[in-house]
Structures are given as structure tokens and as C-alpha cells.
Amino acid sequence: MPLLEVNSPARIRQFLDLPARLYQNQPQWISPLDPEIEAVFDPNKNPSFAHGEAIRWVLTNAAGTVIGRVAAFINHEAPQPDPTLAVGGMGFFECEDDQAAANELLEACRQWLAQRGLAAMDGPINFGERDRFWGLLTEGFTEPNYGMFFHQPYYQRLFEQYGFQLYFRQYTCYRAVDTPLHPTFSKAFDKYARQYPDFRFQHANKRNAEQLARDFHHVYNLAWANHSGVSPMSLDKARDLVKQMKPVLDERLLWFAYHHDEPIAFFVSLPELNQMFKHVNPRFGLLSKLHFLWQKRQYQQRRDKKLFGVIFGVVPAWQGQGIESALMVHARAEFMRAGYQEIEMNWIGDFNPRMLAVTRSIGARIYKTHTTYRYLFDRERTFERSPIIR
Incomplete structure (x- = not known):
């Protein structure tokens, strides 16, 4: 052959x-x-x-x-x-x-x-x-x-x-957005709410792309760059990622936790783009791009949208202190207001039991497995x- x-x-x-x-x-x-x-x-x-x-x-x-x-x-x-x-x-x-x-x-x-x-x-x-x-x-x-x-x-x-x-193995986990969170999440939310403004939780502002890139770069390199097979990220690479995401970004889906002005955790997600791209010719010529824009507009108006969790991370100094729980309470409320009903969280390795425990704690189940x-x-x-x- x-x-x-x-x-x-x-x-x-x-x-x-x-x-x-x-x-x-x-x-x-x-x-x-x-x-x-x-x-x-x-x-x-x-x-x-x-x-x-x-x-x-x-x-x-x-x-x-x-x-x-x-x-x-x-x-x-x-x-x-x-x-x-x-x-x-x-x-x-x-x-x-x-x-x-x-x-x-x-x-x-x-x-x-x-x-x-x-x-x-x-x-x-x-x-x-x-x-x-x-x-x-x-x-x-x-x-x-x-x-x-x-x-x-x-x-x-x-x-x-x-x-x-x-x-x-890397797992994709699924949950319905409106599934109630465990009461411990509310306790973490209340704990950090009492310490405002020392601690604050907010979604990204896509109009300030430079700040978004810097915050993402900071958390990523502290939370992920020590993992096997993961290289540190340059600030220019973070800027490029933000630039790539911007056309499809819904800023209500990118959440950060801050201690004073230092970003200490993030949950980055996007609208599940394949729900739009599946209607588009993969050659993605001019007509396909116009069709995608129409599909995007139609999708944004729906109240049964799916979001796709891209990456989640907490800097080591704040791991195990409930930051991720408080962040999830804030994010979940905004997801529901924005009309997102389902979430799939991608790329959770079986070599990362701590992250698997986090997904179980929010009521997510393994939905797909890539090997x-x-x-x-x-x-x-x-x-x-x-x-x-x-």
C-alpha cells in the first residue's frame, strides 16, 4: 500500500x-x-x-x-x-x-x-x-x-x-449548570464574602485584553507549569491566546479570584463552539464565515446553551482553602443568568487526583474518555x- x-x-x-x-x-x-x-x-x-x-x-x-x-x-x-x-x-x-x-x-x-x-x-x-x-x-x-x-x-x-x-487517560466531565452545589460551597462563598475587598471574584473584561492576558499568564504558570509535560507560558503566548479567543469569547464565562490585586485562581470556559461549527462547511471560506456569524448570533439568543470548560487552576499557595468553591458559586450564578444549561469540562488527567476530586465535589460525572x-x-x-x- x-x-x-x-x-x-x-x-x-x-x-x-x-x-x-x-x-x-x-x-x-x-x-x-x-x-x-x-x-x-x-x-x-x-x-x-x-x-x-x-x-x-x-x-x-x-x-x-x-x-x-x-x-x-x-x-x-x-x-x-x-x-x-x-x-x-x-x-x-x-x-x-x-x-x-x-x-x-x-x-x-x-x-x-x-x-x-x-x-x-x-x-x-x-x-x-x-x-x-x-x-x-x-x-x-x-x-x-x-x-x-x-x-x-x-x-x-x-x-x-x-x-x-x-x-x-484524560476525562471530559459533565454537569447540568443548575445542579445544586454542596453546602460547603456556600460556606466558602460566605467566608470570602466577609473578607471583601481583600478577596474578590469577577469575570473577565474582554475590552481589557492586556489585563486578561496578564492575569491568565500569572495563574497558569503557578498552577500548571510544574506539571509533567507542561511548559511555562510566555506573556506573549498568553496575549496570543486571548487574541484568538476574543471573536468567540463570552466574558461571563471567564472567572478569576483575586487576593488584593493578585490573581490566585481562574476558571476559563467558552461557549461550546462545535454547536455552531457543526452547521458550517469545514473549509471555512468567506460564505462559511458569514454563516458562522449568523449561527453565533442565533446561539447567543438561546436559553439552552452549552459551555465548555477549557482550564481551571488555583495557585499552589491557595489550594485547599476553598477558593475554588467560592469561585464556582460566583461563576455558576452568572452562567445561569446568561442562559447556559450544560457544562462539559475538558482535559482532566487521571494523573491529577486533586482535580478529579474537585469535579466530583461539584456533582460532575465522567462523560467522555480520551486516552x-x-x-x-x-x-x-x-x-x-x-x-x-x-
Whole structure:
């Protein structure tokens, strides 16, 4: 079966078009936007190319029909928790239910990475941040949230029969917004309300993009940058994220807690954009952009909206002191006033028991599971799962 490098407009089109055929009979599937996939592989748009490289292929059968696709990549500045194990990545995998075809795609990734001195590969992951295109959907085959792939159920078998092993799971949790919170949340709310203005809780002001970026940058680097596989974020990167979010941002969904003027916690969420993008052509040309704006306006007027929890964090000095509980009380009340009825919280790793406990405490349940696999090139080496955050 010919394996062809994606290095021309025609091959790019084949790479992008394959999922529509594979998922044509699955109404739950929502296509990512083509420009967002292509941005991952554009050195002018993806900063990971400054310290890395990527390649992608399509696989065809004897008749020339594309039956699979995949990408492999290296980011030499990605955190490597184990200095004895250099790990690369593979992702954007799609394939017919054919183990031989899947093996050829995955083996191409292994060989390309091994030739460049890597000793293992994680997948399917993104050539970039963890907040999108990360993990294989293995449970909860419902409509995907924005930035996440829907996968065929048989992909799990293709990965595991090739030899991938479970490295970690990341969960998407669900709750109805109007589900009552435990009384301890109200106690935390009252505790910090009595200490106003030393402590205050407020949603973002999108007109002050610079302050939003600075507050997000501060909490993120203290709360997340010490996690395995997570790099510190520059202020310029935070500014860029705010710029990207601004066209779809609902400021009532971005909440911060402050001690005096220092941000000490955040809960960042967005309207669930796939509820709009699912009505739009994924090529996202001019007419599609206009259609999206119309869909956005229609969605904003609804009273049964869904929001998507992007990231939650508390700086270490304030963890375990009820800040997150008080923040959730404030946020929940505003969500309900704004007409949001459902919330899905994405990307909660099984290596983070503290965050899983927080989601349980607010009455959320695990709704979907994405799995990140690892394949060790030395098949005699002892496999170890992702370390637990203590």
C-alpha cells in the first residue's frame, strides 16, 4: 500500500478529506475546521516549528483511494520528565478498519522518529499545546467538543494491537449548570464574602485584553507549569491566546479570584463552539464565515446553551482553602443568568487526583474518555505510566 508524504496541495486535500468519508454514517461526528488543522503544519503559524519538525502521510490502496493518514513530529523543547527517554509524537490518525494499514501508518511514525534519535512516541497527540487534538476517544462517543477529535471505536484496537500502551487517560466531565452545589460551597462563598475587598471574584473584561492576558499568564504558570509535560507560558503566548479567543469569547464565562490585586485562581470556559461549527462547511471560506456569524448570533439568543470548560487552576499557595468553591458559586450564578444549561469540562488527567476530586465535589460525572498512548521503541524496557501529581 503506497505511503505518500503530504507535500502538495492535492495531498493536503486528500489528508483533510479522508475523515468525511470514514464518518459519513456517524451523525455524532463534527469536522474540525480545515484552516485549524492546516495551522498545525504551517511553520508560520505553529511556534513548535521553531524547535521541532513534522511530517505527515496519506496511505492509499492499489486503486489509489486514500484509506489512512497520520503525522509524526518532534518538539525538542517539550518537557521530558525522564531524561533517559526522549519522546516524540504522532497524531491526526485516521484509518479504515484494517490492521495492516494502521500498522503501516504507525510504523512510518516510529521509523521517522527513531531515525532522529527518539526512543518512544506518544499518540495520538498534537504538535503543540495539549488543549486540542489530544488523545484517542475510547469512551463516550457523543458529539466532540471544539478542538477535540471524534474517533472510530475500532481505533483503540488498532493502536493496542500495534503495541501502544496506556500512558494516561484524560476525562471530559459533565454537569447540568443548575445542579445544586454542596453546602460547603456556600460556606466558602460566605467566608470570602466577609473578607471583601481583600478577596474578590469577577469575570473577565474582554475590552481589557492586556489585563486578561496578564492575569491568565500569572495563574497558569503557578498552577500548571510544574506539571509533567507542561511548559511555562510566555506573556506573549498568553496575549496570543486571548487574541484568538476574543471573536468567540463570552466574558461571563471567564472567572478569576483575586487576593488584593493578585490573581490566585481562574476558571476559563467558552461557549461550546462545535454547536455552531457543526452547521458550517469545514473549509471555512468567506460564505462559511458569514454563516458562522449568523449561527453565533442565533446561539447567543438561546436559553439552552452549552459551555465548555477549557482550564481551571488555583495557585499552589491557595489550594485547599476553598477558593475554588467560592469561585464556582460566583461563576455558576452568572452562567445561569446568561442562559447556559450544560457544562462539559475538558482535559482532566487521571494523573491529577486533586482535580478529579474537585469535579466530583461539584456533582460532575465522567462523560467522555480520551486516552494518550505511549510506544517504547525498546520493547524490553519496563513501561511506566504517567506519574501521579501529588
